[in-house]
Each structure stands twice: as C-alpha cells, then as structure tokens.
Amino acid sequence: METAPLKNLATWARKELIAQVDSRISAILAPTSPHRAESKKAVEATESDIASLGRDTVIEHVAYTWFNRIVALRFMDANGYTRAGVVSPALNQPGGQPEILADAKQLSFDPDIVPPATIARVTGLLDGSILSSDPQNEAYALLLAAYCRYWHTYMPFMFETAGDYTELLIPSNLLAADSILSRMVTTLSPDVCQDVEVIGWLYQFYISERKDEVFAGFKANKKAGAAEIPAATQLFTPHWIVRYLVENSVGRLWMLNHPDSNLAERMDYYIAPDTPETDFLRISTPEELTVIDPACGSAHMLTYAFDLLYAIYEEEGYPPAEIPSLILEHNLFGVDIDKRAADLAAFALTMKARARQRTFFKHKVHPNI
Incomplete structure (x- = not known):
C-alpha cells in the first residue's frame, strides 16, 4: 500500500x-x-x-x-x-x-x-x-x-x-x-x-506529530503522562510480521490438532514442527480457538487472524453466512490503553465481517475489544 x-x-x-x-x-x-x-x-x-x-x-x-x-x-x-x-x-x-x-x-x-x-x-x-x-x-x-x-x-x-x-x-x-x-x-x-489496513495507517499518521512532540519532551527529560503513552508507544506492525506471528500461533495450534488440514497451504510463514509434538492444547472445534491481542492497536493482528479463522471454519463445513458472527463472538479479543485505537480495532473487525457477510449489520454483533 x-x-x-x-x-x-x-x-x-x-x-x-x-x-x-x-x-x-x-x-x-x-x-x-x-x-x-x-x-x-x-x-x-x-x-x-x-x-x-x-x-x-x-x-x-x-x-x-x-x-x-x-x-x-x-x-x-x-x-x-x-x-x-x-x-x-x-x-x-x-x-x-x-x-x-x-x-x-x-x-x-x-x-x-x-x-x-x-x-x-x-x-x-x-x-x-x-x-x-x-x-x-x-x-x-x-x-x-x-x-x-x-x-x-x-x-x-x-x-x-x-x-x-x-x-x-x-x-x-x-x-x-x-x-x-x-x-x-x-x-x-x-x-x-x-x-482495511488503511485504517491503521491513517491513525498512525494522524498521531505522528503528537508522537514527535512526546519524544521531544523525552529529550528534555520530561516524563510521559497517561495521555502521552499511546502516542509514544504505537507503531504499525508490518504485515509479514503479523502473518508470521498469527500463522505460528493460531495456525500452528490448529495444525497440531488437525494434521490433515489444508490450512498450511495458505500460510506462507508457517514453520512446521521438525518432530511430532504431543504436548499441546487440545482443540476440537473452531469456536475453541480464542485469540487475544493485549495491545491490539487498530487490530492489524486480529484482522489477519480473522482471515485465518474464516478459512478454518470454512474447511470445517460451517455455513458462510454464520462464520463472521461466530468469529467475533467466540474467537477474537483485543485490549488497548488507547480508546481511540480500540474503537478503530472494533471498526476494522466489523468491516472484515461485513465484507464476508452482506447481512452482517442486521445481527448487531459487536467485536470483543
């Protein structure tokens, strides 16, 4: 982009x-x-x-x-x-x-x-x-x-x-x-x-001058207060890093539980285990895969997790019209100290759901952010 x-x-x-x-x-x-x-x-x-x-x-x-x-x-x-x-x-x-x-x-x-x-x-x-x-x-x-x-x-x-x-x-x-x-x-x-990645980029650029002001204060030995922490700490994560992290956590756990899954074919950054693993969390259905990003920003990590989870639900034979709501209700959770970023995260996930399901708004499902 x-x-x-x-x-x-x-x-x-x-x-x-x-x-x-x-x-x-x-x-x-x-x-x-x-x-x-x-x-x-x-x-x-x-x-x-x-x-x-x-x-x-x-x-x-x-x-x-x-x-x-x-x-x-x-x-x-x-x-x-x-x-x-x-x-x-x-x-x-x-x-x-x-x-x-x-x-x-x-x-x-x-x-x-x-x-x-x-x-x-x-x-x-x-x-x-x-x-x-x-x-x-x-x-x-x-x-x-x-x-x-x-x-x-x-x-x-x-x-x-x-x-x-x-x-x-x-x-x-x-x-x-x-x-x-x-x-x-x-x-x-x-x-x-x-x-939907455009949403995160716009927010990072919107606060960029504020971020510069905060860092100028650091050089003058000024400590950051609560209002300055978001601007000082937020950074847009490159997409390849997002994919690497999500594919080797969410994707890896699903593959360990479902070794016959075709999910690996769509995960370019997935690293399969060299030897068989036996000690891992047992997951039988997609609803059991819960993902939390504890510093979610504008949901760059969660929106890609949405895509991966959608593929999992689809592979398991769930009706396409039900999948977006199921993902937001059961799978994805986010937290951020910046309410403005959290609002954008919720919006980004809502847009991911609407893109997949024309009638999504009628369900009035709100993301767990």
Whole structure:
C-alpha cells in the first residue's frame, strides 16, 4: 500500500479539524449563540468538559472523533455498505456534493435514517423558507448527524448517540472544494478501501506529530503522562510480521490438532514442527480457538487472524453466512490503553465481517475489544 498520500491526508486533516473545532466552540459558546437555547444540555456539557479537561483536550478529542467518523463513513461508502454516499458523491458525479445532500435537494430522504423533524428542517433550509447564513452546510450537518445516530445502533464504539455535543461541533466547511471530505474521497479511492489496513495507517499518521512532540519532551527529560503513552508507544506492525506471528500461533495450534488440514497451504510463514509434538492444547472445534491481542492497536493482528479463522471454519463445513458472527463472538479479543485505537480495532473487525457477510449489520454483533 502506498502510504505517502495517507500520511499527507492524516497530518493535514488533524490541523484542519483542530482549527475548525476551535472555531465552532467559540461560536456555540458565545453569549448570544442561539445554541444556548436550542441545545442547552449539549452546550452545558461542552462547558463542563472544557472546565474539567481543558479546552485543548476537548478540541483534540472532538477533532479526532470527526476524523474517525469521516474515515469510517468514506470506507463504507467506497465499499457500498451505505445506501447512499454519506460523505461521498454519487458514483457518476465525481467531485460533486455528498450523495445524501444531492438526494435531499431532490426531496429524497431515507425515512429509516432521517427523522421527520430533520427532513422538515433540511427541506426548509434548502428551499429558503428557513433563513440561514449557510443553508447548504447547515442542512448537510443535520443529515450527517442523523446518519451518525443511525450507525450508532450497529457500531456504538464509532458513532455517538443523539444529543452528543460533538454534533454541535461538526466542522462548518465540509462542502468546500478543498474540504476534508473532498480530500478523503480523492485519497481513499475504492481500490485503497479494499484493504482495511488503511485504517491503521491513517491513525498512525494522524498521531505522528503528537508522537514527535512526546519524544521531544523525552529529550528534555520530561516524563510521559497517561495521555502521552499511546502516542509514544504505537507503531504499525508490518504485515509479514503479523502473518508470521498469527500463522505460528493460531495456525500452528490448529495444525497440531488437525494434521490433515489444508490450512498450511495458505500460510506462507508457517514453520512446521521438525518432530511430532504431543504436548499441546487440545482443540476440537473452531469456536475453541480464542485469540487475544493485549495491545491490539487498530487490530492489524486480529484482522489477519480473522482471515485465518474464516478459512478454518470454512474447511470445517460451517455455513458462510454464520462464520463472521461466530468469529467475533467466540474467537477474537483485543485490549488497548488507547480508546481511540480500540474503537478503530472494533471498526476494522466489523468491516472484515461485513465484507464476508452482506447481512452482517442486521445481527448487531459487536467485536470483543
């Protein structure tokens, strides 16, 4: 995978989103802000978090939250997992506005996702019956928030519940020609989004400048606090190392228990024992193979383990429609000190499952991360 464009996107996006979120906070917390009346609880929650955590921390959190969600939505758009492009233009409209906004202009809404009150306000903004200094951006922000709430049902680790103050802090220029949406669509092409590994690369590059700051502090004899540890310790593991480790642990244990398995044919880094082994954990069914990555990051190790486990279940004759849910329920577990990385890990595994099973979202199975 060519990573230079991903690095350029992620490092630029962090600066851009931080600046935009900072501006949005100033706007909604202004004494005359209409949000103080319209979204009183969300404004109060914003002020409370700023008072307890600090403005910079809140800005960093919200900026990354929207980066996370926009990446997730673009990945799903590119793979056809959304009914209409949430952050992407329609397939025959390259460079156009997000498909859900273009549809709204034609009075086309998905009633399963966009509630009647939102439809009414978006329609009013777009036809001019509701006055706004920036009606299209305001309408799109309402639609984007509705879609995030919808996806909360299926991926609560990635998308907020209704009323979360991050909705108030949606970046305000998402429809600009050089916006994060435009750059995301260009960089994360459908070909790039065929590999869920892109998620991990983007996160590593997003925090790369923060990592540089932490290491500069080390040189100045500054100790890392809890907030600095993730940035200081995370590193994307090369794929060949992932394969070597997974194939000689998960794959090896299965081969020891099932010497007639054809699994070895797909494991390029597997090293078969020189002599017969008799002292090993006895495994009879795929469900008994439990794998935990205690520092899972964005799940690079677990997503490959998913592929290997899928092959095992398939070889054992399990129905393909059942395998993805079984793997997430019984086999894969992850832990990380960085919640943001853990959220991405859960998303990556969800995407692996959806790629194998068209109806996976209906099962509402959440990864054990």
